[in-house]
Amino acid sequence: MNKENENIENKELMKMAPTLFGMQKVNNLKAPKGYFSNLADTIKVRIDNEVPDGYFENLADKVIDKIEKEETKVIPIQKRNITRILSIAASIAAIFIIGFLLNQNNIEETIASSDNYLENLTASELGEAMDYNEMEELICYVDFEEDFNEELYIKNTIKDIDLDFTSDEIDEYLSSDYYLDVEF
């Protein structure tokens, strides 16, 4: 405050409140000894230990996030095991499925071939190729048409064809379990 302003204000105070103006500006209050020399340290400690703003507002979310992260840290091992098991299982399943499909193709081809084979065999040739039970068994798996006429079928002239497989192979196939669970 410059001197001129101070004088003006003092004059105003003297006019307004002469008793107050006449009093000394004395501080009657006392601060404890050494208070100010330690205050900065005290405040530093307090700030260092202060709970950050919004700490409790976000605490629940942080805890949940941490738990989820902890879980994902543990789960990967399990997941890896599960993944490994699943991949092995999938591989096995794939092998079975491929095998099944190949077998199904084989069965279909076999049946088709058998069909053709039977169609093209003469009765005597058929008799030579397999015994009665075998023939009956094979016929069971032939996809007969609804209007299949067995008599006509037998009477059909069966021509010789180039076989893709031998009768033994047919026997082997028929004696196997491949076709047992297969629905045609």
Add this chain to the structure above:
Amino acid sequence: MQLSDNEIVAQIKTGQDTNKAFRALIEKYQERLYWHIRRMIINHDDTDDVLQNVFVKTWKGLVNFREDSNLYTWLYRIATNESITFINKKKKENNISIDDESYHLQAGQADYLMDCAEIQEKLEKALLTLPEKQRAVFHMKYYEDMKYNEMSEVVGTSVGALKASYHIAVKKIENYLIEN
């Protein structure tokens, strides 16, 4: 060498010697703010709590402190608001006015009015009759010789209103001193 306000703020904001700069800020303003609060609250322990709160809030708020503002008046604003908030809280908690002399006796103020001459004691009592904001205005003007435009920044009131407030406070105190 004492750092200027701008240097203190710049160092804290840039993270350069933050602790050192903040310590410089505390040491520069601790006594002025202490007495500003103490004259409002009277009790030393309460003043200590409030003053620490003021510096903690200052620390938190410095990041967002606009450099075109005045650090000195900003600190006083925080101190004044904290003091008034504390007084109002205390009034609600104890159902006792902090202006009441019984509050200071309850608070065990051995140093309160210690070594007071009779006239000074009367002045202290007269000050306690003022509303909190008016008391703050009186302290800033009478004891600290603060300019009205600085006080305006501290209490968020126009210079005209502050002049009126100070005038009324002075009149009340004068009347109290005469009557007592």
